[in-house]
Amino acid sequence: MATVLPSIEICVFDAYGTLFDFNSAVARHRRAIGPSAAKLSEMWRQKQIQYTWLRNAMGEYAPFWQVTGEALDHCLAAHRIPDPDVRERLMGAYLALDPFPEVPGMLACLARGGMRSAILSNGDRGMLDPMVARSTLADRFEAVLSVDEVRMFKPDPRVYRLVETRCGVTPDKVCFLSSNCWDAHGAARFGFRTVWVNRTGAPDDRLPGVLAAQIRDLSDLPDLIGVPR
Structure with missing residues (x-):
């Protein structure tokens, strides 16, 4: 797969359904x-x-x-x-919850390539922290961001703004990944370069926000953003 999204500085993942199998x-x-x-x-x-x-x-x-x-x-x-x-x-x-099978290898590949990674989730820290810790993947993420900080759920723009304020990255440098099509559109509307992880082959939602790409699972992400394997 050719690089589709150059100049990405950080990959930000939704948690439930994207990294972890609900x-x-x-x-x-x-x-x-x-x-x-x-x-x-x-x-x-x-x-x-x-x-x-x-x-x-x-x-x-x-x-x-x-x-x-x-x-x-x-x-x-x-x-x-x-x-x-x-x-x-x-x-x-x-x-x-169990991480999807391709997640550990994908995150290891990003880390080897020097790509930053974070989580942005509807989950509160009391849910996210034990799940991420149990998965043994906690060291792969520089931040685990929760909507609890703004007391609004996705797709409210204030949620996506947490990435900019907490990670110091402008939206155009963020690759946001979600298995929820509505979340992907919300993030794209905010300004992220957004990839829909369409695990079930579902049709696209007719919502504002243009998606940058669509993949079946996260194993394709390194190639998509130009991180060597």
Whole structure:
């Protein structure tokens, strides 16, 4: 793959669905959940994101941990799973999500090439820190940025501005990567050079912000930004 995005100074990653597999929480406890596990996992993610948008619209911010629990409560009720032990297991698993298989090698490649890396996430630090620590990838990131600092969720522009204020990089030097198409568009609208990590082959959202590139997983990132393997 030819270099598509030259002059990048830092790669900034969304966490959930981009670096870490949110489906791994349910997969770890599939037997306890039963036959509705896959549908519950999908609904949980949909409600989790929906609740962030609705809270932004209502001006009612709450930490992502609370939002994640509220979304799970809705999903457990919808699937008629009343066991509180299942809820406790799933919430605990969300603090230890598995990184996608290509992530460690990709981050190691960026580090060898001298490329800076950071995380920008809806997650609060109480969620992000244990997950990143468990993954043994913490030393790959110069910053783990949380929306908690601005008390607004993505795609509010104040979230993306955290990269400029905390990492000292202008938007045109940032390669932002997200598996959430709406997040990718929001970041592009802000001014980042944005790559949509389209893991499922989904159609593009019709939203403001022009995406710089689209990849199937993060293994293609080094070539995309000209970092030697």
